[in-house]
Ligand SMILES: [Zn+2]
């Protein structure tokens with residue numbers, strides 16, 4: 001028996017100044033092309049910092065997984081199907097979407113958890129197009145790995161591969177959850193023979209990076225170049241910045257070998273460069289990598305099946321929604337991997 005859907009439910013409200021309270025919100029009904037999910041898991045993300053610190057009237061949560069409990073007209077998904085929610089409510093019809101660049105939709109309707117109510121509520125209303133079914137063998141919590149960890153991490157690796165076919169070493173700046181996702185997807189997609197260096201200043205994170213097969217560089221103790229030298233390396237083939245910090249980006253660019261590229265994943269600060277020596281002569285580049293394309297999900301589901309226990313190590317904490325305040329405080333204190341709210 002499917003559970004009955006209430007008219008309203010209790011959802012966390014991010015009121016600002018690092019405070020989360022609970023309010024009652026109506027449970028929406030799915031319209032044309034829409035699904036209503038009962039959310040069972042949603043992962044915390046560093047990009048929620050402004051919502052936690054400054055507050056928002058939207059219910060946050062953009063890494064949600066759940067079960068379809070009601071469907072609108074014109075949909076094909078069956079009630080009871082489990083799956084995950086793609087962040088960007090893409091149109092499916094514009095020039096970008098038609099070519100599969102759904103992370104670059106020209107008529108995007110919204111971003112779940114940012115300007116559409118997201119996955120920290122019990123129920124989430126989405127367009128069917130952004131739902132990706134996941135087999136029942138996976139828990140909702142495991143399903144969330146398909147989003148920012150495997151999706152964003154894997155897309156950054158795809159951007160690297162687009163630029164050079166012969167990647168032997170990769171530098172990942174920042175060993176937070178996205179950095180760990182880039183590391184894991186580098187190991188899975190490029191292979192274990194590729195050396196992956198990870199920088200951070202938090203020993204907990206560097207330890208996690210090492211457990212996942214990365215080579216840690218503590219940049220609070222050494223410069224990046226000194227740290228790379230201790231691993232016997234002067235320069236790297238490619239670099240991925242997940243920190244959004246100018247100093248890290250600058251370090252990453254300086255560490256690149258000829259034909260190398262700095263892939264920027266973390267939003268934030270800028271970078272300065274001299275075009276002739278930094279870019280033209282060594283044929284280096286600086287490239288953006290934004291979230292991922294919806295059509296990357298099927299391959300990542302197969303990778304999750306094949307690397308299930310390895311990837312599960314990235315999830316370090318699980319909390320009930322009643323503990324959401326505590327979970328955000330812990331997450332932003334920096335000593336966690338991925339933190340999941342389960343309900
Ligand atoms: Zn995120």
Ligand SMILES: [Zn+2]
Nearest residue numbers: 091094097105
């Ligand atoms: Zn579109």
